Amino acid sequence: MRIALYQARTGIDPAANADDVAGAVREAAAGGAAMLFTPEMSGLLDQDRARASRHLRTDEDDPLLAAVREAAAEAGIWVHLGSLALLGGEGGRLVNRGFVIDPGGTILARYDKIHLFDVDLATGESWRESAAYSPGGSAVIADTALGPLGLSICYDLRFASLYAALSEAGAAVLSIPAAFTVPTGQAHWHVLLRARAIESQCFVVAAAQCGAHEDGRRTYGHSLVVGPWGEVLLDMGAAERAVGYAEIDLAAIDEVRGRLPVLRHRRAFALPEPAR
Incomplete structure (x- = not known):
């Protein structure tokens, strides 16, 4: 099955971003894809919270989602x-929400x-998602044309x-949309994605x-598709x-799991006592 990925450079204007993403949907369909995947924060990337707040909506009212x-x-x-x-998180905070x-x-x-x-980077960048966003509490698998999607x-x-929980629950494909910074992307992006697949x-x-976004941040790119053996497709x-x-x-999933049945070999175990 053919899939498509949209590698975005989301800006501070939600209307322009909506045009870009809707255009990517049409392009993916014209290219023969059964499903399109878009990045984290496809609707708005803006570190200026006062400016960004003017565009925030609930998922019922969000124009890009529509x-x-x-x-x-x-x-x-x-x-x-x-x-x-989107609006709607606990304590007046936002949610970072994906949709199938x-x-x-x-x-x-x-x-x-x-x-x-929530992290301070050696580059001087500081990120505090928990100050603005309320965390989710549930893992989700969706039934799609690709099979169960974690x-x-x-x-x-x-x-x-x-990802262990998602694979145990029957996921065949894991979707990991992102807006990785350049330093962390260079260091960890490929190795972590291949590890999760393997x-x-x-x-x-x-x-x-x-790319270089309108709000001043830089993101790493390198949208990836990785096979169940860890090969970059x-x-x-x-x-x-x-x-x-x-x-x-x-079918590659059954082949890999037959060759190396690690999912069947997973076992529960007691945790060690804390180190003193």
């Missing part, structure tokens, strides 16, 4: 809209990012237990943000606002 649903229905294609910043949309434009699944990125977002990538014996699809490099394609054959 535009993507309409484009999916017109083109007859599945879409994993990687994530949007079917070819009729219906939302079949929602996932709120569980792990939030959902996650960006920083979730660093927590292997989430240990879960699933396909991994990771649509990413890329697509690497979009530093392309900006581009659609890339990969072929996925779910």
Whole structure:
């Protein structure tokens, strides 16, 4: 089955971003893809919270979500809209929420990012997602044309237990939309995505943000598709606002799991006493 990934350079104007993503939906369908994957924060990337707040909506009222649903229905294609910043989190905070949309434009699944990125980088960059966002509390698998799709977002990538739970629950494909910074991307992006594919014996699809954004941040790009043996099937490099394609054959999952049945060999175990 052919899939498409949209590697975005999302800006501070939601209307322009909506046009870009809807255009990517139409381009992916014209290119023969059964499903399009978009990055984290496909609707808005803006570090100026006062400016960004003027554009924030609930998922019922978000214009980009409405535009993507309409484009999916017109083109007859599945879409994993990687994530949007939306109103509705606990304590007045936002949610970082992804959506699975079917070819009729219906939302079949929602996932709120569980792990939030709070870190100070050596470059001087400082990120405090928990100050603005409320974390999700549930792992999600959606039934799609690709089979069972396990959902996650960006920083979730660093927590292997989430992907172990998704693979145990039957996920065949793991979607990891992201907006990785350049330093962390250069150091960890490829190795972590390949590790998640190898240990879960699933396909991994990771649509990413890329380039110098209007709000001053820089993102790493390199949207990837990785096979269940850890082989890279697509690497979009530093392309900006581009659609890339990969072929996925779910039969490869059974082959890999037959050759190396680690999922069947997983065992529960007692935790050690804390070190003193």
